[in-house]
Amino acid sequence: MLSFIYAAGGPATISPPTLIIDIALMAMLVVVAFAIVRMRSLFAIVMLQGVYSLMCAAWFVTLDAVDVAFTEAAVGAGISTVLMLSAMLLTDRQSAPVGAKKSLGPLLVCVLAGAAMFYAIPDMPAYGDANSPANTGPGMEYMTAAVTDVEIPNIVTAVLASYRGYDTMAETVVIFMAGLGVLLLLGLNGNAGFWQAKVQGQNIFSLTAPRTRILTSTEDKPETEPPAPDEAAPPKPKPKRKPAAAKKRAAKKPAAKKTAAKKPAAKKTGGKGSAS
Amino acid sequence: MNSHLILRTVSKFLIPLIVVYGLYVHFHGDFGPGGGFQAGVIVAAAVVLYALIFGIDACKVAVPPSWIRIGMTVGVMLFAGTGVVTWLLGGAFFDYDVLKYDPDHPAGQHLGIICVELGVLFTVATVMVAIFYAFGSRTPDISDEDW
Structure with missing residues (x-):
């Protein structure tokens, strides 16, 4: 998959150290994913999911998506690990082994989904392609306008809070609703408050x-x-x-x-x- | 978890730093990576770390559950309130330029973004703590064999 993307992107856009780090992170992600699939101890699985998120965050940093990496590290590796941990403590410590017959269907789904992804890879724009839709459409207009318009160095924050303020307000309301739902259903003491x-x-x-x-x-x-x-x-x-x-x-x-x-x-x- | 002296000492030192780092991520969000959402999650992570080390009952004394209801409401009101203030000052909803006039630099934009992101910080941090409290209160304490 990597060779596909990088071959199309051309050698000029990626320096060899970045390439080595990318390949190493990807290899570690695959190893951790297989470890998660093979493990039975739910505690270890929860911890490995945190490790997976953290490595994803490191990979986002090499892709220059620092804000996404930040969110991934804080939410994926931090909060959701703890939430999964507390959910695990309410259920069991070990997952029951699944028979070969039962895992045949999920395996088929995984193989088909993976094949579909590989089929879609050639349609993706090359890494760092200046003519890709992301680099030519409205995104670029924001990039050029924000420098003189709002003068905020971090374009992500400028788009999030200034240009798309309505969206972010609705997002905050969504988070508020999520908290409200949790409070109404579970309460803060595990049972509607009292x-x-x-x-x-x-x-x-x-x-x-x-x-x-x-x-x-x-x-x-x-x-x-x-x-x-x-x-x-x-x-x-x-x-x-x-x-x-x-x-x-x-x-x-x-x-x-x-x-x-x-x-x-x-x-x-x-x-x-x-x-x- | 009374036996983990090193964990307790280190986290006592780390938790204030985590909160300060969260505030840095928020107030520096328009110059560097980060913003209200990430800052809120980092602040919530500090609370969760406190609960993991010192127990959820001690954590509920430090961060009372009543703060959660207030915090998440204040966050949404702060966000929407910034829009209302720009409205009252004669601009459009979320037109931050009217907040502070500066002829050579759009200072109102920085002010407005800090205000709305502060609202996001409040809501995200308190909702994360709420979800953790809701699940964590149902959970039996983790025994040392499980770690």
């Missing part, structure tokens, strides 16, 4: 959602119910826990219940079980 339940006619109310309890096995659930965590302790007298209440909470957080047992927590519940 937690409440009606057990035996009594309202239990707490400012925070009860923490996920980790059980060693599903049989532990009905009898050896450990006391609720402190955050869930209601200001009102605590009613006796009934299986119905436990079931209600289990239905509320089905994914969290399935969390694989961790060692300290397992010891805790184990000790409780033997004591009772």
